Amino acid sequence: MDNLIIDRLVKKYDKHTALNDVSLEITPGMYGLLGPNGAGKTTLMRVLTTLLPATEGEIRLGSVSWKQADDVRRITGYLPQKFALYKHIRVEEVLDHVAVLKGVGDRRREIETILEQVNLTEHRKKKMGQLSGGMVRRVGIAQALLGDPRLVVVDEPTAGLDPEERIRFRRLLRSLGRDKIVLISTHIVEDIEATCDRAAILHKGRLVEQGSIDRLGGLATGKVWVLTVPQQDFYEVAEAYDVIASHRLGDRYRLRILADTPPPGAVCAAPTLEDGYLYAMRRDAS
Amino acid sequence: MLALGLAMVGIQFFSRMGTDDPGLALHATAFIVAGGIFVSLVAGLALIRREQADAAEEVFGVLPAGPSSKAGGKVLALLTMVAAFLALSLWAVFALFAWREVPGVFYGRATAYLLLYWAVPFVIAGLIGMAVGIWVKSRLVYLLFAAIWVLIGPFNLSLMEQAMVTFAVDLTAPLAWLNLGQTDPNAPYDPVYGLPMEIRRWVQKGVWLLVAVCLLLLALKRRGAVLLVPLVLAIPLLVLYNQESQVVNTRYEADSVQRNDWLYYRDHGQPAFAADDSYRITAYDIDLRTHRLLQADVTMEVVPERAVREIVFTLYHQLRVRDVKVQGKAAAFEQREDQVRVTFAETVAEGQVQNVRVSYAGISSPAFFANEQAVLLPAYFPWYPQEGSRQAMTLRGADLIRNGPDELYGQAPEREVSYSLRYDGPQPMYTNLTGSGKAPNGLTVTAGPLTERMVGGTRVVLPDSFYRGAAQVPGFLRDQAAYRSEIERDLGLPEREAASQVFFLSVPRETVSDPDLEWHLGDHSIVSVTQMFNHGGLFADRYLIASSALNEAVRTPEYLAQSGEMRMLFQRAYLYGYGTRNGWYRANDRPPLKIVAEDDLRVKNKEGSENTRKLISYLDQHMHDRAEMQAFFRAWLAEMNGGTPVDWPRMLGLLEKK
Amino acid sequence: MRTAMRFDLRFDWRVMGTAAYVPLIVAVVMTLFEPLMRGSLRQLIPALEFIWPLFAAWWSIFLFQDVLEEPGGETIFSYPVSRFSLGIARAAVFFLGYAMLTAWVVGVIDFSLSLFVQLLAECYFYAGLGFFAMTLLRRTGWSLSVAFCYAGMQILTGGKLIPLLNVYLFNQELLPLDLVLQHSLPTLVMGTVLWGMGQWSFQKSGAYH
Known part of the structure; x- marks a missing residue:
């Protein structure tokens, strides 16, 4: 399977640059895109799905160039952050319609397969408006998978889902990564950690970091400290240091702190992806 | 949408202001009202569904008083949008008014008008x-909007017209009630009545506003006291709405200007009581109030000319008499048609002055209105009890002729009557009464958007919307006097002095054929005008002025009984001669008489065309022979006043006698 | 490989929901006018002219409600279907349906080729107006407002406010075909411009929810 090559991608809207010289090489499997709101994740999603044209740069997936939008649409599937179409149409009819638009050959069989894959077979006769949030997202993934795309782009996959639905959805996404490039864009770090092997961090349209999950987490090596403080000192310490997480333990707080130098009494901790992400953001901001 | 709307406002006012008719510029905005109503329906929908679109409705649903606060905020947002549109529109309107030098009074009127017909309907x-x-x-909400738009828009009457005819049902009242916009988008602006902003229209909008608030509260599932408030507030407004009041309608409503009197006098052509010349009235004391309708208490000094037990006087039928007192005591009376018969307690001797007090109230004629907005009560219209027994108007074919008191046809005042007037109504108010308190041919009262000025020695009352036309009034008066004088001399009519007061009022035309611009009433005259006189050269149109002076000079019941064709022929023939003598026509001009001949030829009326050519030929031959012309036209006029119909052979016989 | 032109008209009809039936209901109502007005063309023709073309904008607007107004409509643009197919082609197919309805309405009332041509040209204009409004404004309500405001403006001013943009003939009797064709030409030109601008707007559209 080919890699997705994004080479010096730029996207400008009048005077605002949404993507600034972004270059990535994405191998088949699960790939995460992390970044705060306004980082350019959705813009990148839309450029990849040909909803927006790039201002500069190149994108290729094997022999398919993004200069030929029609070819790209044949090999991509897309699930945007908001997907609430066709509320009064049944699930199977929606998927059939998408299959028609995608030019799928044996529509019936493919829809059956995908409904099974996303675990919606018993809900196929329901109208879209009758489904829960998680089910709607699953229908979204199903329509993205129709036509067996090589590249699946999912924007904010678990937004609005309850914990159980979130776990289920992550499992589903993981299963897709076997033979496709699945690119998920989110600001929920746990989603990336749970599903992806590699990720990139975007900030203000620029690529800040990229690499394996371990490597990205490792950015914060030696910068993460754990400190336990009494309850009455909590606020004072929180104001003095960059506390990225806190847990209450009886009458004490265990704080996770991001700092170049250790706070007095703090113990160095192994960094997680979230720590690495936050560290990269702080560093880029400064 | 805002930009588009404002563009329409600009185009509409820009195109209309070119004719110096600010009233029509405002009144012809029915399409903006129609569009604005639909846009407002959609805006209301967009506001209320905003949280749905953002999936945030549940967030506000759990806040204390969240939904109602949100709803209140949306209503405020709606009000803000409407206020912003109104403000910007007014700015555009004022800028155009300033450009065309429209008088300051129109700025306030425009604001009130846009409030009544734009802002409030848009909010509703x-x-x-x-x-x-x-x-x-x-x-389906959009289909509902389309249906609602049809029902509450300014063309609901147009769309339902055929259904009313087909099912023989009159829905004008409920449709008028539903209509939030202009009742008659195509009506010209009446310079005396002004913009239609009667109390009843404001009350209608007020009730609608409360109904709309109720609907919204119901939709928000509010109950109890909150819902009762608008319902309770609506009750006094409904009572106010249903009170008798005059609203001048201009379409095909049964009480409209076109139909009200036409329908009545079609079926009531004759007075109920025989002519009564047994008395004369020497003095009037009139207490006139015109708030929403006409109310009056009139005390007359009645002098019997012989012994009488009962007298009949003329009063417009819609003004219903409540009571009559003679010498302070209640007297029997009967009101039928346009007459009121009063029966004295006992026979009254000749010369025994009786104090007769009549109290009455009602909706005046839509052509001669009296309400909180404007008053137009000319002397020849029996808005107060007048001597004699006559119908106020007579229908002849398509013409609705006003029957003034007999003295008018005599063209000379016989005697002067004293008047004392107390008035409570719109201001400023003008009458023909001067310091002497006497008038020879009745009392004219008019009030509303008028102004007065002196032109030479003549007092002129005219609409304040004649800010350009007013400059042409001196020339008009001069020309009119000159034409009248020559016409009276040519036709051997008694020469009258020009009136010392001239009222330019929006009196409707009586006939379709005669240029009935003027009524000469001795001490004052009334000139019929439209807003078009403010723009262009109507005041300087010599043909119009001369033909109107001619028409006024020869007007008698016998003359009016002649066919419209013969009356027009007489006028055109006289003015052909007059105009040619005075150099009105250039070489290639086609005077109206020649156009008649050509038109007859075109429609293959050979005989008519030939006859007209004979007449033209005669006039061409003799028009410089003043004596000949005078003799001819005097003879013709005598025929017209002879009491029998004059046709072509009789008229041509006059040529042959020459 | 060129992107295919694909239609799923049955689905497009169902997605419009009950709104899809509105033009059909209006068509039936129009045919009821004839007995109501006792066959009087003086009343019928203005009624037809004022109501029928306006609803030609209905399908042009509601066809695109999900694609342009609902969240997630951008998904459809990611499919291998040309914007031409998704846009003007679909609208044109539904306009053809409306043209057939027009023929039926005119045929039931009093078939006259000149009346059919007159109404068809006006319907073409309104369908284009609805299409362009929807692709530009991306809101059903505002797009309908544009159509209704245009109708109100022209009808209530007799076409005199901006004569250049007027499509109505305001006739009360059947006109000769050549006269109708002559008057309909500017209407067709304006309609074509609107259709073209609508597709241009749809093609260029890059603003998503």
């Missing part, structure tokens, strides 16, 4: 849109 529509948007979740 927006509230309805919000309520419907809550109730109806599906896409």
Whole structure:
């Protein structure tokens, strides 16, 4: 399977640059895109799905160039952050319609397969408006998978889902990564950690970091400290240091702190992806 | 949408202001009202569904008083949008007014008008849109909007007209009630009545506003006291709405200017009581009030000319007499048609002055209105009890002729009557009464958007919307006097002095054929004008002025009984001669008489065309022979006043006698 | 490989929901006018002219409600279907349906080729107006407002406010075909411009929810 090559991608809207010289090489499997709101994740999603044209740069997936939008649409599937179409149409009819638009050959069989894959077979006769949030997202993934795309782009996959639905959805996404490039864009770090092997961090349209999950987490090596403080000192310490997480333990707080130098009494901790992400953001901001 | 709307406002006013008719510029904005109502319905829907679109409605649903606060905020947003549109529109209107030098009074009127016909309907529509948007979740909401738009828009009457005819049902009242916009988008602006902003229209909008608020509260599932408040407030407004009041309608409503009197006098052509010349009235004391309708208490000094037991006087039928007192005691009376018969307690001797007090109230004629907005009560219209027994108007074919008191046809005042007037109504008010308190041919009262000025020694009362036309009034008066004088001399009519007061009022035309511009009433005259006189050269149109002076000079019941064709022929023939003598026509001009001949030829009326050519030929031959012309036209006029119809052979016989 | 032109008209009809039936209901109502007005063309023709073309904008607007107004409509643009197919082609197919309805309405009332041509040209204009409004404004309500405001403006001013943009003939009797064709030409030109601008707007559209 080919890699997705994004080479010096730029996207400008009048005077605002949404993507600034972004270059990535994405191998088949699960790939995460992390970044705060306004980082350019959705813009990148839309450029990849040909909803927006790039201002500069190149994108290729094997022999398919993004200069030929029609070819790209044949090999991509897309699930945007908001997907609430066709509320009064049944699930199977929606998927059939998408299959028609995608030019799928044996529509019936493919829809059956995908409904099974996303675990919606018993809900196929329901109208879209009758489904829960998680089910709607699953229908979204199903329509993205129709036509067996090589590249699946999912924007904010678990937004609005309850914990159980979130776990289920992550499992589903993981299963897709076997033979496709699945690119998920989110600001929920746990989603990336749970599903992806590699990720990139975007900030203000620029690529800040990229690499394996371990490597990205490792950015914060030696910068993460754990400190336990009494309850009455909590606020004072929180104001003095960059506390990225806190847990209450009886009458004490265990704080996770991001700092170049250790706070007095703090113990160095192994960094997680979230720590690495936050560290990269702080560093880029400064 | 805002930009588009303002563009329409600009185009509309820019195109209309070119004719110096600010009233029509405002009144012809029915299409903006229609569009604005639909846009407001959609805006209301968009406002109420905003949280749905953002999936945030549940967030506000759990806040204390969240939904009602949100709803209140949306209503404020709606009000803000409407206020912003109104403000920007007014800015555009004022800028155009300033450019065309429209008088300052129109700025306030424009503001009130746009408030009544734009702002309030848009708010009402927006509230309805919000309520419907809550109730109806599906896409059918737009079809509902289309139906609502048809019902409450300014063309609901046009669209339902055929249905009314087909099913023989009169829905004008409920449709008028539903209509939030202009009742008659195509009506010209009446310079005396002004913009239609009667109390009843404001009350209608007020009730609608409360109904819309109720609908919204119901949609928000509010009950109890909150819902009762608008319902309770609506009750006094409904009572106010249903009170008798005059609203001048201009379409095909039964009480409209076109139909009200036409229908009545079609079926009531004759007075109920025989002519009564047994008395004369020497003095009037009139207490006139015109708030929403005409109310009056009139005390007359009645002098019997012989012994009488009962007298009949003329009063417009819609003014219903409540009571009559003679010498302070209640007297029997009967009111039928346009007459009131009063029976004295006992026979009254000749010369025994009786104090007769009549109290009455009602809706005046739509052509001669009297309400809180304007008053137009000319002396020849029996708005107060007048001597004799006559119908106020007579229908002849398509013409609705006003029957003035007999003295008018005599063209000379016989005697002067004293008047004392107390008035409570719109201001400023003008009458023909001067310091002497006497008038020879009745009392004219007019009030509303008028102004007065002195032109030479003549007092002129004219609409304040004649800010350009007023400059042409001196020339008009001069020409009119000159033409009248020559006409009277040519036709051997008694010469009258020009009136010392001239009222330019929007009196409707009586006939379709005669240029009935003027009524000469001795001490004052009334000139019929439209707003078009403010722009262009109507005041300087010598043909119009001369033909009107001619028509006024020869007007008698016998003359009016002649066919419209013969009356027009007489006028055109006289003015052909007059105009040619005075150099009105250039070489290639086609005077109206020649156009008649050509038109007859075109429609293959050979005989008519030939006859007209004979007449033209005669006139061409003799028009410089003043004596000949005078003799001819005097003979013709005598025929017209002879009491029998004059046709072509009789008229041509006059040529042959020459 | 060129992107295919694909239609799923049955689905497009169902997605419009009950709104899809509105033009059909209006068509039936129009045919009821004839007995109501006792066959009087003086009343019928203005009624037809004022109501029927306006609803030609209905399908042009509601066809695109999900694609342009609902969240997630951008998904459809990611499919291998040309914007031409998704846009003007679909609208044109539904306009053809409306043209057939027009023929039926005119045929039931009093078939006259000149009346059919007159109404068809006006319907073409309104369908284009609805299409362009929807692709530009991306809101059903505002797009309908544009159509209704245009109708109100022209009808209530007799076409005199901006004569250049007027499509109505305001006739009360059947006109000769050549006269109708002559008057309909500017209407067709304006309609074509609107259709073209609608597709241009749809093609260029890059603003998503």
